[in-house]
Amino acid sequence: MKYTFPENFWWGSAASGPQTEGAADVDGRKPSIWDYWYTKEPGRFFNGVGPANTSNFYYQYKEDIALMKETGHNSFRTSIQWSRLIPDGIGEVNPKAVDFYNRVIDEMIAQGVTPFMNLYHFDMPMSMQEKGGFESREVIDAYATFAETCFKLFGDRVKHWFTFNEPIVPVEAGYLYDMHYPNVVDFKRAVQVAFGTTLAHAKAVKAYHGLKQDGKIGIILNLTPSYPRSQNEADLRAAHLADLIFNRSFLDPVTLGEFPKDLVELLREKNFLPEYTEEDLVTIKENIIDILGVNYYQPRRVKAKEYMPHPDAPFVPEHLFDNYEMPYRKMNPYRGWEIYEKAIYDIAINIRDNYNNMPFFISENGMGVEGEDHYRNHEGYIEDTYRIDFIKSHLQWLHKAISEGSNCQGYHLWTFMDCWSWANAYKNRYGLVEVNLDDNYKRTVKASGKWYKTLASENGFEA
Template sequence: MTVEYKFPEGFWWGTATSGPQSEGAADIDGRKMSIWDYWYKEEPERFFDNVGPQDTSTFYANYKEDIKLLKETGHNSFRTSIQWSRLIPDGVGEVNQKAVDFYNNVIDELIVNDVLPIMNLFHFDMPMCMQEKGGWESREVVDAYAAFAKKCFELFGDRVKHWMTFNEPIVPVEGGYLYNFHYPKVKDGKRAAQVAFHTMLANAKSIKEYKELGQDGQIGIVLNLTPSYPRSTENEADVKAAHIADLFFNRSFLDSSVLGEVPAELVELLKEHDVLPVYEEGDVELIKNNTVQYLGVNYYQPRRIKQKESEYTEDVFMPDMFFDNYEMPGRKMNPYRGWEIYEKGIYDICTNIRENYNNIPFYISENGMGVEGEEKYINENGVVEDDYRIEFIKDHLRWLHKGIEEGANCTGYHLWTFIDCWSWTNAYKNRYGLIALDLETQKRTIKKSGRWFKEVADNNGF
């Protein structure tokens, strides 16, 4: 195999998942409800085909077999998350020993198989008992999260050297407090701002805990970056609208976690509309002094923006007051997910981080293609021939390679995801895995892309 695109020595090849989307075993061995379990119980019809979080891909029972499959598909690294509702079922206080045993076993099994464990602490899965105290609106919950994080570092930090505080922290803000696609389904700009600020605070507090323990690893955050492109770079109003979208959806968490401050323009906007969050003395200083050491970047799609043309009729503060989304003619689409495929976006992210964020080390922590009805691509040997996924990965890796060649400090590429997994209200509608999961039998079968991915990892390029 001639390798045209060679990646840096020690590059991370792997995938990402999360505890709530892969473990299953939702109500055994002491785990208590998260907001997803509760919401499913209340409104199962909000979930595709009424499939809830108890039906995730049984990693809890099958982690040994799954880690062997990681090896078979070329992984040298893997990100998952520790479920707060499993480890400390009441949110605070007593640690669940069965959870400690499980996470110890997973970490040890990964290490034995030469797969680097990257552990994330929060992946949308607020324990229901903490949500009842106000979730991220509550300082008590912020402190409880910092205590949970510290406990994780103490229990597992001797072997886990790469930590993530949050996955996509903007998403619970958007989904839970603005656009009604996550629980608690609130639509309130001021409460959304409070949730965002307290999440930044929780991030800083957990980093402070990590530093104080003096462990010899690194701590970062995973952000979903969606580059905002104006409809026309010639049109000042379009450019300004795209800039504002960028402030809300990218720079809110990117600037605060890497540079230690919320963009002044965003603060002004929130102030002007009377939705500034409440904060206490010392909070700003804490965020400033506890920034991340590296970044995970999830990239799926760009954001296309034009100046506000439709009348804004909502009576609540929303980002949409300042811009309209724009459908670019001729754009390439993933029809199943309704998302634009724009490979160059990954390169633009590399350039932005290099030029504006001190070229902080980062890795692509998620990138992937969700496809509905993959069974129609199964060949006579029972293997999904997902050439479309291979092309998707190649096209993104070419642009990532260019970004690295130009000096971006990118250390790896992870796909979403290893095995077809449960995805929030979408459940199993779109399949993302390198490995197909039969929901009836839980049988795992490596797809064509999984075999190809191993070749890429073995050759450190393609």
């Protein structure tokens, strides 16, 4: 069967500045929380590999953008690093950063690759974290200024903007589960950070629309459907609560302008409501997005609690439900994640039915694999047929959703080339293009990259 996608469909991939640029202490850039944390606790980073060099995009961007064209990209998302553009978080703009991002944007356009620009990818400038991060009004306003600065500098050419990538992740990882700096475990502070992030997002949307630059602004959310173990009422309730906390906490305010009533009641009942003003709620309500980016990797499966948590333990979302490992599920053994393709269809239909059929695109989807060198063929490139199969099987479900009226406008893979990741360094590789760290960051297109070119040029595939 031939799966053909709509005309002008976005085929491309996604990355981020802090995971690809490198040059962490070059040309005026100042530390983000990652640079700082690595100096304090390098043992918390896989194999002790920190964020200093990553994939060398800062120096090899021309080669990389040519490879984007070679692998069929008509669009590509990366991010502007706040700590590079405005090194102190507020105040002076770094002219060397402006020059770098101008060169990247101009090169993409010259190669026929539409730039999608994200403004925040987990990379809080350390100077801003010291002021309280998104718990701080000063930092919320500084972020809005950073966003408006980007629009004014680059908005004549960049017409697809995104305020945050996966804003729930810094909330979970930094303020609940001790996975990212600042390593806080405090649900009330996590809620305040989430609210502050939502308000910062809304202020950026307001600034963008106020400039009337003839583009679109959105946000990138990692939507993870919550599937109940069974149709038992307690399991259904568990799935509803997980969905409120991990999906709808951001999805509802950015698309509908309001937080879910059930979530507000839950926070009120447990005395976790954030500090806010009525003006904040108006700002959020009046500044909804134009387009939604959806990152999807794996489902969340939950069941009713088996045992009640210790009364003195700090509250975490799992006090309301248990995670559930479905027997005989399909797994990516390298990442420890379930592969469940139908969820991408369920997300699309949910947006169609419950979020005004908001225009959206798949902004990340991908498969991380360890030890890809084992799959190198006699021609010297990696024969990653498993990645091709992964993409195809997800696209089949996405195609079904589009055929049923879902307003999906594109598919971006994570990621273009192998990149550094926050906790795993280079352990799991996701790229269409291999990066050889032992050979001056040499780039080699994988089998998936060659196939992706065909996918994009034919606007679909046979299966």
